[in-house]
Amino acid sequence: MKIFQEGDKSKAFCSHCANTVGTTFVRRDVPFSDGKGLAKNILVGTCDTCGLTVSIPAQSTPAISKARKESTGSIEVNLPAVFVDVLDYAAFAIDSRASTEFRKTVLTFFMHRAAHDTNAVERLRGMRLVADERYPTRRGTARRRLSMKVSASLLKEVQSLERQTAMNTTDLVKSMVCVVQDDVLTMPRPELLAQLRVISAISA
Numbered sequence: 721m722k723i724f725q726e727g728d729k730s731k732a733f734c735s736h737c738a739n740t741v742g743t744t745f746v747r748r749d750v751p752f753s754d755g756k757g758l759a760k761n762i763l764v765g766t767c768d769t770c771g772l773t774v775s776i777p778a779q780s781t782p783a784i785s786k787a788r789k790e791s792t793g794s795i796e797v798n799l800p801a802v803f804v805d806v807l808d809y810a811a812f813a814i815d816s817r818a819s820t821e822f823r824k825t826v827l828t829f830f831m832h833r834a835a836h837d838t839n840a841v842e843r844l845r846g847m848r849l850v851a852d853e854r855y856p857t858r859r860g861t862a863r864r865r866l867s868m869k870v871s872a873s874l875l876k877e878v879q880s881l882e883r884q885t886a887m888n889t890t891d892l893v894k895s896m897v898c899v900v901q902d903d904v905l906t907m908p909r910p911e912l913l914a915q916l917r918v919i920s921a922i923s924a
């Protein structure tokens with residue numbers, strides 16, 4: 721079995737480029753398929769043309785399963801059911817074969833991305849109002865529970881987003897679902913979709 725290091729070259733199929741491409745190994749954070757957090761600093765193969773993660777070498781498997789065992793935090797929210805519908809619809813648009821667990825991966829991905837995006841706080845604050853306009857809550861509105869196990873580091877990122885946006889977890893998730901709706905369903909961003917499809921494929 722070949723052991724790879726950062727900077728090593730290989731080949732793999734890239735779904736974004738729809739071709740067999742040259743790849744370069746680098747270390748990246750990889751979200752778990754079930755949405756229960758991220759494995760940090762994992763060696764992955766990236767497409768030399770578009771930069772997306774397209775392969776995970778066997779040697780990275782132990783680090784991924786270790787990170788999974790260490791996932792300790794949890795996010796629990798009780799939302800109007802329509803928000804879970806939107807999340808499921810987005811997950812379906814990304815990968816129609818993905819299980820409903822993939823909704824958690826999508827949410828995890830967006831939370832992690834927002835935690836590393838300086839414009840995200842502003843956008844999420846704006847989305848707080850958009851969420852209420854899009855999906856006004858009436859008396860008797862059906863609600864659903866969303867419960868996710870996440871890594872300690874992702875939990876910290878979510879808590880930091882809550883502080884910066886001055887929102888509780890429920891409002892943060894509602895705002896984030898509206899971001900997901902815009903970026904995946906309303907005005908799909910191809911490079912983002914391709915990245916999410918790879919995550920879905922790797923982790924299925």
Ligand SMILES: [Zn+2]
Pocket residue numbers: 734735736737738741767768769770771772
């Ligand atoms: Zn590519």
